[in-house]
Amino acid sequence: MFPETKHIMVFSVFPAALGFMNNSAASTVTEFVLLGFPGCQELQCFLFSLFFGVYVFTMMGNGTIVCAVRWDQQLHTPMYILLGNFAFLETCYITSTVPSMLINFLSETKTISFVGCFLQLYFFTSLGTTEAYFLCIMAYDRYLAVCRPLRYPTIMTQRLCSILMSLCWVFGFLSYSVSTVQLSQLPFCGPNTIDHFLCDMDPLMALSCAPAPVTETVFYVLSSLIIILTLLYILGSYTALLITVLKVPSAAGRQKAFSTCGSHLTVVCLFFGALLAMYVSPTADNPPEIQKIMTLFYSVVTPFLNPLIYSLRNKEMKAALKKVLRIQ
Numbered sequence: 001m002f003p004e005t006k007h008i009m010v011f012s013v014f015p016a017a018l019g020f021m022n023n024s025a026a027s028t029v030t031e032f033v034l035l036g037f038p039g040c041q042e043l044q045c046f047l048f049s050l051f052f053g054v055y056v057f058t059m060m061g062n063g064t065i066v067c068a069v070r071w072d073q074q075l076h077t078p079m080y081i082l083l084g085n086f087a088f089l090e091t092c093y094i095t096s097t098v099p100s101m102l103i104n105f106l107s108e109t110k111t112i113s114f115v116g117c118f119l120q121l122y123f124f125t126s127l128g129t130t131e132a133y134f135l136c137i138m139a140y141d142r143y144l145a146v147c148r149p150l151r152y153p154t155i156m157t158q159r160l161c162s163i164l165m166s167l168c169w170v171f172g173f174l175s176y177s178v179s180t181v182q183l184s185q186l187p188f189c190g191p192n193t194i195d196h197f198l199c200d201m202d203p204l205m206a207l208s209c210a211p212a213p214v215t216e217t218v219f220y221v222l223s224s225l226i227i228i229l230t231l232l233y234i235l236g237s238y239t240a241l242l243i244t245v246l247k248v249p250s251a252a253g254r255q256k257a258f259s260t261c262g263s264h265l266t267v268v269c270l271f272f273g274a275l276l277a278m279y280v281s282p283t284a285d286n287p288p289e290i291q292k293i294m295t296l297f298y299s300v301v302t303p304f305l306n307p308l309i310y311s312l313r314n315k316e317m318k319a320a321l322k323k324v325l326r327i328q
Helices: 003-019 041-071 078-095 098-106 114-147 158-174 177-184 201-207 213-246 251-280 288-312 315-327
Strands: 031-034 111-113
Touching: 031 114, 041 078, 041 098, 041 288, 041 315, 078 098, 078 114, 078 158, 078 288, 078 315, 111 114, 114 158, 114 177, 114 201, 114 213, 114 251, 114 288, 177 201, 177 213, 201 213, 213 251, 251 288
Parallel strands: none
Antiparallel strands: 031 111
């Protein structure tokens, strides 16, 4: 059910790593310093414990959803297959940031290699983009199920579901590949301190010795287009869905439709709300602390809440999770 994701991630890392080798003669930076969340040693230990607990819960929660979808035959439907893949994506997404944060909390130097920094940027942006695409096809699935119930089984087949998921991963990892490689080829001659807990576009552009307005413009135009277009599509799908649900005469039918779609809309609001604030609205004047909090919201908080949101609002998923937990 999830084999295509492994091949995409494995084959994308090698060309990316080769592309991030900076050949600029003006570059003298070989590593960056991630300030993260500065503070005393006690604060660093507390943050390490906090984020370690969040990471373990996220991995276990989303991993349990993946296992439930794979093992429970009743969940082998497009909606739950999408949910299982989305949970797997969330484990990858949070892994692109939190492990390096945990190392940073315990490190005195807080350094990350040049290639490692751009690899993190590439995977962080690629997985975030893949998540936006996944939320689109999940909205499309719910639209078909509610607005086209008679045609739903013939349209949303497992084959189409697999194709759509594969396209999400492929285009997610292709979207920022060129921009990230172009950024890595800019000259970096010092300073090399990034006031963030991860390698992101804004702080890296600020450290470049030479201005790159084209690269910066392309990145932000691409980010704005992806975020706005995917969000508009999701909102359009749910507007049509809401109109259809309000026409349902049965109160039980309306409640069931709202129950299955409410969890998805909650994730959409959490994820896109922070993304819009970070990449579409002007953030240049925001202090680094605000940017860190906004980044935490969509990169850590959303994957952390995903198991709670989907398991608490869905009876079938609750029953399947209980079976998995009994097996364990």
